[in-house]
Amino acid sequence: MTIDELRGRVADFLATHDPRSTDRLEFLRARYDAGLAWVAFPEGHGGLGVPQALQAEVDRLFVEAGAPDNNPSANGIGLGMAAPTILAFGTDAQKARFLKPLWTGEEIWCQLFSEPGAGSDLAGVATRAVRDGDAWVVNGQKVWTSGAHNAKYAILVARTDPDQPKHSGLTYFLCDMTDPGIEVRPLRQITGEAEFNEVFLTDVRIPDSHRLGEEGQGWKVANATLNNERVSIGKTALRESGMIGVVARTWRAQPERRTPELHDRLLRLWVDAEAARITGQRLRQKLAQGQPGPEGSAMKLAFATIAQQLSGLELELLGEDGLRYSDWTMVRPESVDFTGRDAGYRYLRAKGNSIEGGTSEILRNIIAERVLGLPAEPRLDKDVPWKELQK
């Protein structure tokens, strides 16, 4: 399909679904059915099987027409991680059941992967799923679950066979978050807020039809999910977007707090941020020509380092004002803005940038091993039954 044909499809759709007079949800469902939701997905599942590169133009045309969007920021895990994994590993029935309400935002998703004992080492999950007839009974504790209190469904990794080595005994499920065995507790962070949750699963029942991929294939499926997380390198960024923009504005606004050493540190970070921006641009141009690789890890690494250094510098620049904080009250924010609230919040929140979505240490391993081809770490846990490993 050429881009002009695609434009024609959008025009046809808009001609029959006037955004101004059509109900929002009805409009979104119809857009999905027309294959104009995520155009790279196959026909019948919200797409037309055309190259991903064409998505931007379709989105642009809908925005131009004043169409409602599916509020993607409210369902980041669903759209960015659950959907591509369901598409890749799901049965036809699963795709038919889950993808449409996911895309329209009717069903919000969250992720039940990390556990207190399985952070960087995701394959170490201890949450157990035991088969019981046509269903699985799940018990365990998950952590770092954002949006769990709003989610209808979760992608879940659980251990189904403790006699297997750790990577082989895992299975991937689609878990109903309204199950009575699910308890969601807010997990307060160093900012004072509870952006994430702990999730306790007690005899949660999941029908076997909600298993994604084969039994024991959970590690492979989970990796597909995580790759989607890590290669996400964002959209074209403008110069001085993100943390550098915030701190540069503080600099411009506070001439009396400037010192020569802060000036040079700020300039260094400005250069680093600009270099990261340009490097991201170059990587995106490369990706447009081929497959995403592990190179994106370097971008995330740089992003975290720069954000942390900048937000630390900002407090020094502010001096006395940097000693003050907005509010320690424990709240559950609906959305997270790394550069929002006040400078103290930015400083504390940025500490998470090098932990969430792959710690900087794990990213360095990935670069060293997958990009540079250096030897993997010596491991002693790969061939031993999981139950025999020292925890």
Add this chain to the structure above:
Amino acid sequence: MTIDELRGRVADFLATHDPRSTDRLEFLRARYDAGLAWVAFPEGHGGLGVPQALQAEVDRLFVEAGAPDNNPSANGIGLGMAAPTILAFGTDAQKARFLKPLWTGEEIWCQLFSEPGAGSDLAGVATRAVRDGDAWVVNGQKVWTSGAHNAKYAILVARTDPDQPKHSGLTYFLCDMTDPGIEVRPLRQITGEAEFNEVFLTDVRIPDSHRLGEEGQGWKVANATLNNERVSIGKTALRESGMIGVVARTWRAQPERRTPELHDRLLRLWVDAEAARITGQRLRQKLAQGQPGPEGSAMKLAFATIAQQLSGLELELLGEDGLRYSDWTMVRPESVDFTGRDAGYRYLRAKGNSIEGGTSEILRNIIAERVLGLPAEPRLDKDVPWKELQK
């Protein structure tokens, strides 16, 4: 012995050996025989078995009297490494034969430890020593030998049993550097100079009486030697001694080259150098109360980092002058001054500070494992016969 008694001994000695009229060598030999050479050594071997802390006072009295010294800088390896090892592991005959001419400087020593394939991993030495009657026949190649062309003797580690695991098959020897099988070739460094040598050993014969310690005990003996190297944390340093002094003087002399960023970098390094100086002082006060530990590794680490950063900064500060070098001609310097020659030389020479005498990487391992008690690196080479290891 009290310090006053010791002072009396010195006075008595000086009364009978007038430094102005006594031949230099005769004076030094007599001082050795009087136990006033290295006073902590036992009687009969140049000392009186008194605490090391008293050495400084004895040296001061001799300097005050205008006595000749044993030119210690010309025999650093002998005095700092060979002598304590011979004292600890030598037979009476070895101590009697070697310590006196070593201390007087009549016999200069060098060190034949490192090899091209055994740098940080000293236990990997491949130089072979094969027993032949009452002697050993040695073949192999050593490297990073300073002073080999001036040395009469060397401390040498060689492999005597390749069927043993790598640490168990080594033996330690005292090697005559005038043996016809020894070839010394200058090893040119990035400065242009050849401060070190490569030493090729071809059928070098060493009498078994020059073996130090038991056969197969070479690793233990060598470690005693290396600990003497690594805990050496120098004498009380004055503020702005070493590289920081040089660069601070350059700063004061070149007002027109100053920039705000260089200023702050210089101040950071001034603080680091001062912190290292004070830390060294504190460590020396601690050592005066007890045994040297691995903590000195942190001092060497800091010294290297600071010298490298300072010398790099100096070239930037000099700008155009930093683009010029004194002389690339290959020479064999008699002594080395890290802060000598020109700024370009200082920059290049300082690169060696984090390699020689234990790389900074090895020092970090030592701190992590021996000071902080973190687990050692996984090793696969400890229990396998040396000859079966992949080289």
Add this chain to the structure above:
Amino acid sequence: MSDLNLLPTDVEDDLRATVRDLLVDHCELSAVAAVYDGDRSLVERLWKALSVDLGLAGLLVPEEHGGAGASTREAAVVLDELGRHVAPVPFLTSAVVATTALLDSDHALLGRLATGDCTVAMTVPLSIELDAPGRELASVTADDGGRLTGRVTSVAGALEADVLLVPTVDADRLALYAVPVEQAGVEPVVSLDMTRQLADITLDGIAAELVLADAEAAVRRALEVGAALLASEQAGVAGRCLETTVAYLKERRQFGRVVGGFQALKHRLADLYAGVESARSVAVSAAAALAADEDGSVATAVAQAYCSDLAVHAAEEAVQLHGGIGMTWEHPAHLYLKRAKADQIAFGTAGAHRARLAGLVDLPPVRA
């Protein structure tokens, strides 16, 4: 410069053990965290135990005023331990800064400070730089009748104080007045570091007692001593961060191995160890230099320039190397991070101390 003794004396070792025992028993980190949610019950209880029961309030007060007549060396030991426990007590502000400011005054307050009967705070912003001009040191004015008017923001120790020691400016002389805290407007500030919570002070024509008419030297000396000893607190914060991180990484397993065995982390911890040892050394050196009255300004500048950033680095490494758990409220790492970051700004940033050092050691900046 002679070689100052940088090792603890027996007296200092005993003092450390005593303070540590008390803190281990009475300064649980969960209670410290509670101050962020407004429960400051620990503060008064702990400060009473330290100041009165142990008598630390009078550590620096001369014996003739009933104090212990100790030196900055002993106070540094206390601050090191307080830092290790992020203890939310006004030792630095009252027993060090305010006490030092009063030393030349012979004022009765010294006796009350010594017994722990009275806690004092000098009203300067915590972020004040040592070479701040007089008008920044003193933003309050006194009229002829000794009535004070003005506002000082971000004052540490004021919430715990009974008496405020107020620097005032008048023509170009700096004076020091004492005001009972009840008479001042004291407005608590939501602070980055709630374990040293700040307050904004408003003085609205309040009658005050003149303590020192020509106080600039005393005030500057108090700030310098405060800055020098803050370095020991920072060294304590850093040391504790290193210890708890090493301990955690010896337990935590991932990928079938103890995480502390991964070499990249080992090397970072080795570097951090080296930094912490240096921090301790320069902190002790500053305290010793002030005690011996030898080159104290350089030692203070070095200690602050080094320890301010090192403590932040140590706390940041602690958060990072604890992984996700270090980002949670329930783990105490954040208490150290916030203290370290606020301490970095207290009495001026490391950059400010370096700039001051430049003048002290003849490393002049770019010629104008």
Add this chain to the structure above:
Amino acid sequence: MSDLNLLPTDVEDDLRATVRDLLVDHCELSAVAAVYDGDRSLVERLWKALSVDLGLAGLLVPEEHGGAGASTREAAVVLDELGRHVAPVPFLTSAVVATTALLDSDHALLGRLATGDCTVAMTVPLSIELDAPGRELASVTADDGGRLTGRVTSVAGALEADVLLVPTVDADRLALYAVPVEQAGVEPVVSLDMTRQLADITLDGIAAELVLADAEAAVRRALEVGAALLASEQAGVAGRCLETTVAYLKERRQFGRVVGGFQALKHRLADLYAGVESARSVAVSAAAALAADEDGSVATAVAQAYCSDLAVHAAEEAVQLHGGIGMTWEHPAHLYLKRAKADQIAFGTAGAHRARLAGLVDLPPVRA
């Protein structure tokens, strides 16, 4: 700002392959090292192969003057490869800086440059900063008869040049004269980087030809293009240092393991990889920005500020991670270290470029 294409075109890929093939064959690192001992036989041979045989001398010369009419993008590709091989040729000085300075002049020299018939060096110190005042750009004076008198130190490319392009200052106008090199005093300098050996130039009342009467813009443009493209050389140096270090550490065994498997080194190499990728990106971006005439000054400042230090860091890491062998003369690591360090100073240090950037992007320094 539109999104510049940061990926190589097919033409650029072909150019890179051609240059690389030639360098692999004709620029052995042992021959490069020989220039330090005075054997410069490689220089002329290699430059002839590149400039005449491959026609690179005329890469930036417009087609109407017989050149290739290529842009800074293609020149950046060449410099990246030259950096990878620390090639001791005057491409940057003649084919980039001198050529760019002449672009507006329509002078016959352009034609001679295009054929490789003539190599030109502009007489400024290699360390010249882009915003240096006119009197530093031009220390030579011209009399009314066009006779030049003065001295310029530390000039790169002069030893290889046939013609010197001399900026002169006269009242407050900057002019550009051409002088055959034989008529100038050219004194070789023992240089930190002998692969770009400097010379001191003395002009002693030499008759010269006026090339551009009002040359300040041309000279500044030439320096900016030189600085921007130097970033590609630096990225090449850094990239090669990373590659050879990774390759060495995959082979080298110590403690029974491949050294490149030790995690502390893996993490350093990962960080270095990220740095090298960024260096490449900003270097390409600067070349592309100049080619498109879009915001070239900011892109140049960013590229120099980033690549100058990164290349030094990469070369220093290469020396360190090669262990002892990297400290030896026989290993080529030192050639890269010396080039990287000299490049850091060339056209101003990273700090100078940051200071320049501050003015370009509205991040003003401390108010006077």
